[in-house]
Amino acid sequence: MRLVVAFGLVAALATMTTGALAFREARNGVLKQSQDTVIAQLRAQVGRLAPDVPYPPSRQALRQFAVDVARAEPAATWRVLVRYKGISETSAPGDPFDALTPAVREAVDASQATVFQRVRDGGRTSLLVGMSVVFAGPTGGVPVLSGVQVFLTVPQTGEQASVDALVTAVERAMVPALGAAVLLALFAARGVLRPVRALRRATRSIAEGHLDTRLDVNGSDELADLSHTFNETATALEQSVAELRAMEARARRFVADVSHELRTPLAAMSAVTDVLDEEAGHLDPDTATAVRLISEETVKLARLVEDLMEVSRFDAGAAVLHLDEIDLAESIRRTLASRGWSDEVETALPGPDELRGRVDPRRLDVVVANLVGNALRHGARPVRIRLSAGVPAEGVPASVPAAASVIVEVTDSGPGIPADVLPYVFERFYKSDSARTRTEGSGLGLAITEENVRMHGGTIRAANRPEGGAVFTVELPLRRDESESGGSS
Amino acid sequence: MPRVLLIEDDRAVREGVALALRRQGHDVAAAATGEDGMAHLTSFRPDVVVLDLMLPGMTGLDVCRGIRSVDQTLPIVMATARGDDVDIVVGLEAGADDYVVKPVQAGVLNARIRAVLRRAGGTAPDGGGLPRIDTHGDLAIDRAGLTVTVAGTPVALAPSELRLLLTLSASPGQVFSRQQLLEAVWEHSYHGDARLVDACVKRLRAKMGEPPRDPRYIQTVRGFGYRFAAK
Numbered sequence: 263m264r265l266v267v268a269f270g271l272v273a274a275l276a277t278m279t280t281g282a283l284a285f286r287e288a289r290n291g292v293l294k295q296s297q298d299t300v301i302a303q304l305r306a307q308v309g310r311l312a313p314d315v316p317y318p319p320s321r322q323a324l325r326q327f328a329v330d331v332a333r334a335e336p337a338a339t340w341r342v343l344v345r346y347k348g349i350s351e352t353s354a355p356g357d358p359f360d361a362l363t364p365a366v367r368e369a370v371d372a373s374q375a376t377v378f379q380r381v382r383d384g385g386r387t388s389l390l391v392g393m394s395v396v397f398a399g400p401t402g403g404v405p406v407l408s409g410v411q412v413f414l415t416v417p418q419t420g421e422q423a424s425v426d427a428l429v430t431a432v433e434r435a436m437v438p439a440l441g442a443a444v445l446l447a448l449f450a451a452r453g454v455l456r457p458v459r460a461l462r463r464a465t466r467s468i469a470e471g472h473l474d475t476r477l478d479v480n481g482s483d484e485l486a487d488l489s490h491t492f493n494e495t496a497t498a499l500e501q502s503v504a505e506l507r508a509m510e511a512r513a514r515r516f517v518a519d520v521s522h523e524l525r526t527p528l529a530a531m532s533a534v535t536d537v538l539d540e541e542a543g544h545l546d547p548d549t550a551t552a553v554r555l556i557s558e559e560t561v562k563l564a565r566l567v568e569d570l571m572e573v574s575r576f577d578a579g580a581a582v583l584h585l586d587e588i589d590l591a592e593s594i595r596r597t598l599a600s601r602g603w604s605d606e607v608e609t610a611l612p613g614p615d616e617l618r619g620r621v622d623p624r625r626l627d628v629v630v631a632n633l634v635g636n637a638l639r640h641g642a643r644p645v646r647i648r649l650s651a652g653v654p655a656e657g658v659p660a661s662v663p664a665a666a667s668v669i670v671e672v673t674d675s676g677p678g679i680p681a682d683v684l685p686y687v688f689e690r691f692y693k694s695d696s697a698r699t700r701t702e703g704s705g706l707g708l709a710i711t712e713e714n715v716r717m718h719g720g721t722i723r724a725a726n727r728p729e730g731g732a733v734f735t736v737e738l739p740l741r742r743d744e745s746e747s748g749g750s751s
Numbered sequence: 752m753p754r755v756l757l758i759e760d761d762r763a764v765r766e767g768v769a770l771a772l773r774r775q776g777h778d779v780a781a782a783a784t785g786e787d788g789m790a791h792l793t794s795f796r797p798d799v800v801v802l803d804l805m806l807p808g809m810t811g812l813d814v815c816r817g818i819r820s821v822d823q824t825l826p827i828v829m830a831t832a833r834g835d836d837v838d839i840v841v842g843l844e845a846g847a848d849d850y851v852v853k854p855v856q857a858g859v860l861n862a863r864i865r866a867v868l869r870r871a872g873g874t875a876p877d878g879g880g881l882p883r884i885d886t887h888g889d890l891a892i893d894r895a896g897l898t899v900t901v902a903g904t905p906v907a908l909a910p911s912e913l914r915l916l917l918t919l920s921a922s923p924g925q926v927f928s929r930q931q932l933l934e935a936v937w938e939h940s941y942h943g944d945a946r947l948v949d950a951c952v953k954r955l956r957a958k959m960g961e962p963p964r965d966p967r968y969i970q971t972v973r974g975f976g977y978r979f980a981a982k
Contacts (some may be wrong), residue, residue, distance in 0.1 A: 529854035530763035536857045586945045588973040596941035625941035
């Protein structure tokens, strides 16, 4: 917009300046020509008549001189004033000759040059000319002032009309010229703006991730160059991003494929671990130890591969939530019971059906089991799990259990998490001590927990309690099935 | 001795699973392809089929549909990899009764097979003093003979479908959550896959000729689960 206005202004200014200059030149031309004509005429008259004027002139002679000079103009528009040492006579009897300005009088007094001035009087312009009559000096020397001064005033109506016509002409020419100029300016501006806007659109589109955006290049000006450069940059960017994505996809696919390939042999091995466990008792100790080892590690390996596959699904965005509305406290109770932790963990859970929410039950089970399992492994008893409503939604009657979110807190009474480990607890395979041996977990438990919470749109935080022990806080948005349930028991 | 037909393309898995199942007291026949598995149906006459979904050639889904086209009641347990989510649902809708996720330990697979067999030939869930023949409109459920007729026409139900219907109809009007039904019908953990229930309800409604928009017997209670319509 600014650019358009600027272009318009420049065009208008240029047109108007051109008009104004042309007008001034023309006006000056017209006026100068008439001035020169009048002055030349006057000087010729004076030159012709002055020698016949007796010197020193009588009042009578001065008047005759003035009348004679005035006669030079056939249209009788000249009014002449002749002065000699205080005596003034005019061509028209009783003419006050108020047109004479002090400036001209002084100028004539002061020099021998012919002086003229344009005088405006109430919209009428007249030309005032003044000159001194000089004697040619003896033998062509310096001219000598005679003391006789001739003044002439001529109304310049003709010239005024010419100038007025000129103004009209300029005005008439100016309006279309101005229009055309502004129009051209707008076209020019559009010519500049269109590519600039296209460039802006394209840049935005690239920023939004449409890396295949390209500009149409036409012409060979700087803007076309710029568009061309933009296209080259976009192409380069697209190529590098595509390469990176391809690499990332390859890496991801590789992890997924590896896990997948491992799964088939593991399926065969997992199927027979029970057989190994049963037979181990009947074997000699060494073989029994070896067999038990294989069985145990097969189970761990199967779990590790399962976790790896889970992680690779998260990374590939292939993890899916299977939501079902459940009683959350019941879900937690079942998780503890199925792991045999009911007696090892203190619970603070709401009553039946007090907190229901739409979650993926399997993923919630994984989250709770991982956090509690962690607390039991790395912390110290008592381990507590608490489920509570988050911020209650406003304006909901107390009879309706409704909250914006639910909070699951798992606390232990151990030494807590070392400060240098705290930021990394949710990282994959993070070991707080590089020399630490494998734990019984896969090293992916907390990472998977975090991903599962995030899939639900929730958050998880790890911290240490002031009174000692670690605390993991999960906050899940509480989604309810919106539709009305047809009467239930 | 329950007769288990195992259809699995990987030799090691096939041998390992067959070995484990035999030791658990099953009579096992193993097939490496879907076609071979279909051939075993008549020669081996299995009580239950354990079917790998990822088969070369004739897929597990094809086998599942093939079995269901000749036998509505033979229990089928799919073996799948978790994450092949679409396959699970398609497999369930094709008529599988249950599924296990590979790699599976022999104990888990055995428990699933026994559970599905219990559903097939086993006892009905507690009918709580209900009459032997339980009629609801033109639906008649013989709780002892384990047969179901709609308007006098017998309906052949797969074990999970039958068990689900018996469980729901035992307490008309009571809402069962999906998790409850998973435990009652499939003997799964509380946190099992609710899609088993949804797929089974879908199949059951189709077999009973229920109008999909407005089912008469098995009603969906949004957010809670399912209930059998009270009279």
